Amino acid sequence: MMQLNQNKKVNLLIVGLGLIGGSYAKALTEKGYHVTAITRRQETIDYALQHGMIAEGAAFPDPELIGRADMVIFALYPHVLTQWIAQNQQHFRPGTVLTDVTGVKCAVVYDVQAMLRPDVEFIASHPMAGKEVYGIENSDAAIFKGANYIVTPTERNTPQAIALCQELGRELGFARISCLSPEEHDDMIGFVSQLTHCIAVTLMTCSDCEHLVDYTGDSFRDLTRIAAINDEMWSELFLLNKQPLLHNMDTFMKEFARLRHFLETEDREGMRDMMRLSTRRRKLFNKPKD
Amino acid sequence: MMQLNQNKKVNLLIVGLGLIGGSYAKALTEKGYHVTAITRRQETIDYALQHGMIAEGAAFPDPELIGRADMVIFALYPHVLTQWIAQNQQHFRPGTVLTDVTGVKCAVVYDVQAMLRPDVEFIASHPMAGKEVYGIENSDAAIFKGANYIVTPTERNTPQAIALCQELGRELGFARISCLSPEEHDDMIGFVSQLTHCIAVTLMTCSDCEHLVDYTGDSFRDLTRIAAINDEMWSELFLLNKQPLLHNMDTFMKEFARLRHFLETEDREGMRDMMRLSTRRRKLFNKPKD
Numbered sequence: 211m212m213q214l215n216q217n218k219k220v221n222l223l224i225v226g227l228g229l230i231g232g233s234y235a236k237a238l239t240e241k242g243y244h245v246t247a248i249t250r251r252q253e254t255i256d257y258a259l260q261h262g263m264i265a266e267g268a269a270f271p272d273p274e275l276i277g278r279a280d281m282v283i284f285a286l287y288p289h290v291l292t293q294w295i296a297q298n299q300q301h302f303r304p305g306t307v308l309t310d311v312t313g314v315k316c317a318v319v320y321d322v323q324a325m326l327r328p329d330v331e332f333i334a335s336h337p338m339a340g341k342e343v344y345g346i347e348n349s350d351a352a353i354f355k356g357a358n359y360i361v362t363p364t365e366r367n368t369p370q371a372i373a374l375c376q377e378l379g380r381e382l383g384f385a386r387i388s389c390l391s392p393e394e395h396d397d398m399i400g401f402v403s404q405l406t407h408c409i410a411v412t413l414m415t416c417s418d419c420e421h422l423v424d425y426t427g428d429s430f431r432d433l434t435r436i437a438a439i440n441d442e443m444w445s446e447l448f449l450l451n452k453q454p455l456l457h458n459m460d461t462f463m464k465e466f467a468r469l470r471h472f473l474e475t476e477d478r479e480g481m482r483d484m485m486r487l488s489t490r491r492r493k494l495f496n497k498p499k500d
Numbered sequence: 501m502m503q504l505n506q507n508k509k510v511n512l513l514i515v516g517l518g519l520i521g522g523s524y525a526k527a528l529t530e531k532g533y534h535v536t537a538i539t540r541r542q543e544t545i546d547y548a549l550q551h552g553m554i555a556e557g558a559a560f561p562d563p564e565l566i567g568r569a570d571m572v573i574f575a576l577y578p579h580v581l582t583q584w585i586a587q588n589q590q591h592f593r594p595g596t597v598l599t600d601v602t603g604v605k606c607a608v609v610y611d612v613q614a615m616l617r618p619d620v621e622f623i624a625s626h627p628m629a630g631k632e633v634y635g636i637e638n639s640d641a642a643i644f645k646g647a648n649y650i651v652t653p654t655e656r657n658t659p660q661a662i663a664l665c666q667e668l669g670r671e672l673g674f675a676r677i678s679c680l681s682p683e684e685h686d687d688m689i690g691f692v693s694q695l696t697h698c699i700a701v702t703l704m705t706c707s708d709c710e711h712l713v714d715y716t717g718d719s720f721r722d723l724t725r726i727a728a729i730n731d732e733m734w735s736e737l738f739l740l741n742k743q744p745l746l747h748n749m750d751t752f753m754k755e756f757a758r759l760r761h762f763l764e765t766e767d768r769e770g771m772r773d774m775m776r777l778s779t780r781r782r783k784l785f786n787k788p789k790d
Contacts, residue, residue, distance in 0.1 A: 358717065388715065410719075416752050422691070426692045427628035429726050445768050452766070461707065464706070470750075494713050
C-alpha cells in the first residue's frame with residue numbers, strides 16, 4: 211500500500227476546485243505532491259495552473275488523468291459526487307483510493323461503497339474547516355491549520371486505506387485527526403455545525419435587523435457570522451441529515467425553553483446553574499490563541 | 501456647561517474599577533484627563549495607581565473625591581449603583597453630571613432620576629464592548645475601538661448633558677455614538693445581546709459536550725464564545741429586562757420552529773428563502789476587517 215509522506219511521487223487527483231478543493235490543491239502542491247485536477251470550468255483550471263496550484267488539469271472527466279491517479283479526492287456537492295463516480299468509475303486504476311470532503315456521511319458513504327468497483331476503495335472523510343466565501347479565488351491552505359479532520363470508515367474499509375486517509379489529513383496540516391462511524395459523525399455534525407447554522411440563520415431572519423448594526427456588539431456578530439450561507443449546499447446537507455438535525459433542533463429547543471422558564475418564574479438560581487455549567491464546559495473549547 | 505475635549509482639566513471620577521471601569525480609566529487617562537476612582541478594594545486602587553491608570557483613588561466613598569468630580573461614571577452592578585447613589589449623593593457638587601455603563605436601562609434610569617437631587621443630572625449610557633474575563637487586570641482601552649456607544653436620555657435630561665455624554669463616548673474611542681430611549685435600548689439589547697447569550701449558554705448545556713471539542717469547527721466555537729459568562733451579573737441583567745427578553749426569546753423560538761418545519765416537510769425552497777434572507781442581511785454587519 212502506498213504511503214503519502216514518504217513518497218511525494220504519489221499522484222493526487224482533486225475533483226472539484228471550489229474553496230475546499232482549491233485549498234487542498236494549494237496545501238498538497240506546497241507539500242511537493244504531484245496534484246492534478248478535474249473541474250467543470252476551463253477558467254478554473256487555467257486559474258489553478260497560473261497560480262501554481264496544480265500540475266495538470268482538465269475541464270472534463272479525462273480518462274487519462276483519472277487512470278493515472280493513486281488517490282482521488284472529491285470536493286463536490288453530495289449528489290454530484292455520487293453521479294460522478296457512477297459515470298466515471300470505469301477509468302480508475304485498480305487499487306485507487308477515493309476520499310471526499312462532504313459534510314454529511316451516511317447519505318454518501320453507503321451509496322458510493324455499494325456501487326463501487328470491488329478493486330477500488332472509498333474511505334470518507336470530513337475536513338472541519340471552511341469560510342463564508344466560495345470559489346477557487348478564496349482558497350487558502352491556512353484554513354486547515356489547527357482544525358479537526360474526521361475519517362469515517364465502515365466495515366468495508368481496509369486498515370491501509372484508513373491510515374492513508376489519516377495521513378492525508380496530517381499532510382494537509384490538520385491539528386487533530388479522528389475516526390468516527392458515519393452515524394456518529396452525522397449526529398455530531400448535526401449538533402456542532404448544522405444546528406449552529408440553523409441558529410445563525412434564524413437570528414438574522416427573526417427580526418428586521420437593518421438598524422441593529424448601529425447598536426450591536428461583538429456577541430451578535432459572532433453568533434451570525436455563519437448566517438451568510440451557501441443556500442444551495444446547506445439546504446442539501448440539511449435534507450441529507452434530516453433525522454439527526456431534527457433531533458438536535460428539538461434538544462436545543464427543549465433546553466432553551468428551560469432557560470425561558472427560569473426567567474419567567476424569576477428562578478435566578480436555575481439560570482445561574484445553567485450559566486455556571488456553560489462557563490465550565492466552554493473552557494474546554496478555548497484554543498490556545500483564545 | 502463644561503466640555504470634555506477642549507478642557508482636559510475636567511475631573512472625572514470612576515466608581516467601580518472592574519473590567520469596564522478599569523478600561524475607562526486607562527482610556528481617559530491616556531487622553532490626558534484627571535481621572536480619580538472609588539472602588540471597594542484597596543488592592544484595586546493600588547493596582548490602578550501603580551499602572552498609571554488613575555491620579556488618585558479611595559477604597560471608600562470619599563466625600564472629598566466625590567465633591568471634586570465634574571463628571572462621575574458608574575461602572576457597578578445595577579443594584580449596587582442605585583444603592584451607592586442613594587447613600588452618597590449628598591457629596592456631589594451642584595452641577596455634577598453622572599453617567600453609567602449598565603447593560604439595561606429602564607430598570608436603572610427612572611429609579612435613579614427619581615431619587616436624585618435636582619441640582620445633579622444622571623444621563624445613562626451603554627458602551628457596547630466587553631470581554632469574557634473580569635477585573636482591572638484585564639482592562640484594555642482597545643475594546644472600545646470600532647465599537648458602539650448608546651446614550652439613553654429621558655425627558656428629564658438636558659441637551660447639554662446629552663452632548664457631554666456623547667462626547668465622553670467619542671473621547672473613549674467608540675466608532676458610533678447613538679441615542680435611543682431607555683425602552684428602545686432594552687428591547688434592542690434583549691435581542692442583540694441578551695438573546696445571544698441565552699442561545700450560547702443553551703448550546704453548551706443541552707448536550708454533554710466533553711468530546712465534541714475533538715470534532716468541532718469554528719462555527720460552534722463562535723456561537724459559544726460568550727457562553728463563558730458572569731452568572732452573577734447576567735442573571736441580574738436578565739431579570740431586570742425580563743419582559744423584553746422573554747419577548748425576544750419567543751420571537752426566536754417561533755422562527756426557529758418555522759425552519760424546523762421546512763426541514764421536516766422537506767420544503768427546500770422554504771429553507772433556501774430563509775438562508776438567502778439571512779445572507780443578505782448579514783452582509784450589513786460585516787466590519788471592514790471581516
